[in-house]
Amino acid sequence: MHLSPTDPPPRVLHVTQPVDGGVARVVTDLTRAQLAAGLRITVACPDSPLAARLTALGADVRHWPATRAPGPSLVDEVRRLARVVADVRPGLVHAHSAKAGLAGRLAVRGRIPTVFQPHAWSFEAVCGAGAALARGWERWGARWAGRMVCVSEAERRLGAAAGVRGRWSVVPNGIDVERFRPAVxxxxxxxxxxxxxxxxxxxxxxxxxxxxxxxxxxxxxxxxxxxxxxxxxxxxxxxxxxxxxxxxxxxxxxxxxxxxxxxxxxxxxxxxxxxxxxxxxxxxxxxxxxxxxxxxxxxxxxxxxxxxxxxxxxxxxxxxxxxxxxxxxxxxxxxxxxxxxxxxxxxxxxxxxxHDVRRTAQAVADVYRELLDARDVSTEYRESVHS
Incomplete structure (x- = not known):
């Protein structure tokens, strides 16, 4: 990222639904590490214990009502998220899991560098016509992700086999090794x-x-x-x-x-x-x-x-x-x-x-840096062409 010493750090907008389980722990760990690194972090998510924890860490948390699964409420959810994006004006959006990945990419549509992290593919959770629809969406929605971050090579291969095309990064999950430690x-x-x-x-x-x-x-x-x-x-x-x-x-x-x-x-x-x-x-x-x-x-x-x-x-x-x-x-x-x-x-x-979470956070930061550097180069090129 081509930042001068006086430039403010970029603002990252994490978008997440679900708000429990492993996805919530990943978002919490990334938020903690990124705040410690000096990034400005906003998280859009439904009201939940996760929202309270992230607020306590010092993140700017925006209420984003959203159901766990796609449904009739999706159109309103995308509109509400688009308003959050317009208000926050992030430098980068990081959408977590299937629902936030769907709404986030529809709300942003590639206008801002976007990371999509599936946390297991949506089409694995359903069968028949539902799986076919989910695979179709993932193939179509990939155009609006500057990078797809998978937590394992197996997850990346599964996405590629389903016809999802784009730029991939594999960043294995990490955990807080100071918190998770042996005891008698x-x-x-x-x-x-x-x-x-x-x-x-x-x-x-x-x-x-x-x-x-x-x-x-x-x-x-x-x-x-x-x-x-x-x-x-x-x-x-x-x-x-x-x-x-x-x-x-x-x-x-x-x-x-x-x-x-x-x-x-x-x-x-x-x-x-x-x-x-x-x-x-x-x-x-x-x-x-x-x-x-x-x-x-x-x-x-x-x-x-x-x-x-x-x-x-x-x-x-x-x-x-x-x-x-x-x-x-x-x-x-x-x-x-x-x-x-x-x-x-x-x-x-x-x-x-x-699998130390600090390694994971650094690898994610490297992905952000590549996307933001590519945006800066593209902007400089467009400005030079039109000058």
């Missing part, structure tokens, strides 16, 4: 679950209770785990639309922690963390668990292989929608504490070296 499991467990015998193995699954995260697959596998590890307990941490259905499926050995203010103690309390997702870009939960020194079992969906240290796939990776394979992997690790300790140590070292 028995001590934390005694605080969280004082009624639980600390000698009983504890499996934890952190994620929104929804189809994407696959808790139903884990519950389908859980009876098989209990047959070989009779004292095991499972805790589902999170809330979401599938809560009622999952509670109806769950035996008494499964606990529902709900939506907690801080997930760190739940990772620290676990013997094993499991995320049986149907699709992902690159999930944060396994990275957070490994940063806490806990072994993980994850399904072989987008970004999962890339998030694991080399050599861990044998123990930690299973096919999606395969309860028997999931039960086998979980059982094997619950019965082998020495292997769990080794995997947890290797996982933490991997996250420290590869």
């Amino acid at each position: 499991a028995d001590t934390v467990r005694a605080e969280l679950l004082p009624e639980l015998d600390p000698r009983r193995p504890l499996v934890v699954c952190v994620g929104r209770l929804c189809r994407q995260k696959g808790q139903d697959v884990l519950l389908a596998a859980w009876d098989s785990v209990l047959r070989r590890v009779p004292g095991a307990r499972l805790v589902l941490v999170g809330d979401g639309p599938d809560q009622g259905r999952l509670r109806a499926m769950a035996p008494t050995s499964v606990l529902f922690a709900g939506d907690v203010a801080d997930v760190v103690p739940w990772y620290q309390a676990a013997d094993l963390v499991v995320l049986p997702s149907r699709w992902e870009g690159m999930a944060l939960a396994p990275l957070e668990a490994m940063a806490c020194g806990r072994p993980v079992v994850v399904t072989d969906v987008g970004g999962a292989r890339e998030s694991l240290p080399p050599g861990l796939a044998t123990h930690c990776l299973v096919p999606a929608l395969a309860p028997a394979a999931l039960a086998g992997a979980v059982t094997a690790l619950l019965l082998d504490p020495t292997l769990r300790a080794s995997l947890g140590d290797r996982g933490r070292r991997h996250v420290l070296s590869t």
